[in-house]
Amino acid sequence: MAVDKEKWIVDPLTPWQETTPGGLIPTGGNAKYYITGGWRANHPVFDTEKCKDCRLCFPVCPDSSILIDKETNKMSGIDYEHCKGCGICANTCPFGALTMEEGGQP
């Protein structure tokens, strides 16, 4: 019920006196604090063995939830905090390294 003015996260049901005019978001890059993983009905599962690291999954993911290891520069997994379970990655993967399984949580 408050406003974090560093990250500009306005909690639900924040008093009107503290909220921003018209819901303005007065900063950038804070969408990551909005955990959308709970929206999932089905979840993708990543099979390291089958992955050829073509990284076709990366550009098609609408939620930037394909994780790339910064050191190896290889696909390393899925950001389940933000993945909404749309299944586009599984549909795109030419090697079956990404598959959808029932249920929101892995």
Added chain:
Amino acid sequence: MGKRDKLSGNEAVAIAMRQINPGVVAAFPITPSTEVPQYFASFVNDGLVDTEFIPVESEHSAMSASIAASAAGVRTMTATSSNGLSYMYEMLYIASMSRTPVILNCVNRTVSGPLNIHCDHGDSMGARDSGWIQVYSETNQEAYDNLIIGTKVAEDPSVMLPFMNCYDGFITSHSVENIELIDDSDVKKFVGEYEPAHALLKNTCAFGPFDSQLYYYEHKRHQAEGMKNAKAAIIKYSKEFEKITGRKYNLFEEYKLDDAEIALVIIGSSAGTAKFVANRLRDKGIKAGVLKIRAFRPFPFDEIGAVLKNLKAIAVMDKCTSLNDAGGPLFLEVRSALFDQPLHPHTVNYLYGLGGRDVKAGDLESVYMDLIKIIETGETGNVHRYLGLVE
């Protein structure tokens, strides 16, 4: 010192726009507002302004472009009338909710149908709850002055709401009157630079995000506070304006109301006729007055109630039919404002001037005579009345 000139209302407004030199003007032509962007386009062509002029393909686009430009951080203006305003409707709410202080010159014209290009207040009255500040003018001078004052009101940090500068189509927009123009440099000094706290081109930010059940209500309340603050802002900037021009404005004009027993409450150019009639009646010893609405949004609810409570009979004049079998918008609000007062004068509603129907001094005099009759008989009689209707 100002410069005396003779100008139509639209010319005067376009000149005020030139003097303000907004960042963006986006407009689509519709009678009788067409001349405003037309004159302004010539100023753009002649290099008299730095404005980015966007000749959009519709009024919906005019308002969309205006909101975007205002969110980007520049002063933004447009003009429209009648169905053009109707076509902006969706975006009017977005402008006010996004707190983008867009300036719209609304040259009042009947909304079709049937098709009619002449003046009544049906267009802007329809948008009365869209979150726009609405100020109405009696004369060309006021249309010019209100645009300059309104720019400051809209942009006040405590307000940040769009501003509708309303004046009567043809009667005010096209008739030529004597007018005093303020020096360009004085207008520029008065309006200053537009410096919003948040703007797309100034800092990273996002306007108009999705607003769920857990947020929307509080954002609306925040917006309502902006409208409430607009009242003080109108008074503040009108006083500042008076210092440079000597022309005095308030939320409404009280014309000979101090000792009045009967009065018309009226908006726009017909207020001039009402004052003329009130004077004529005063010569006969009748205590007649006029309350001319300037700010309709925010509505000076308490102030109007306090001023009118001591009268004996009031006619609230609506140049707009609500088709609700309850009364025009001005009537319903004025009478409601009187409810909290200790005294309740007889208050009746007249529809008049619809679709540009001429309203003459004799017509308004007959309204005053009706009020005298109400006082004499003590009977309010029919509350909902038609002035100038053939029946």
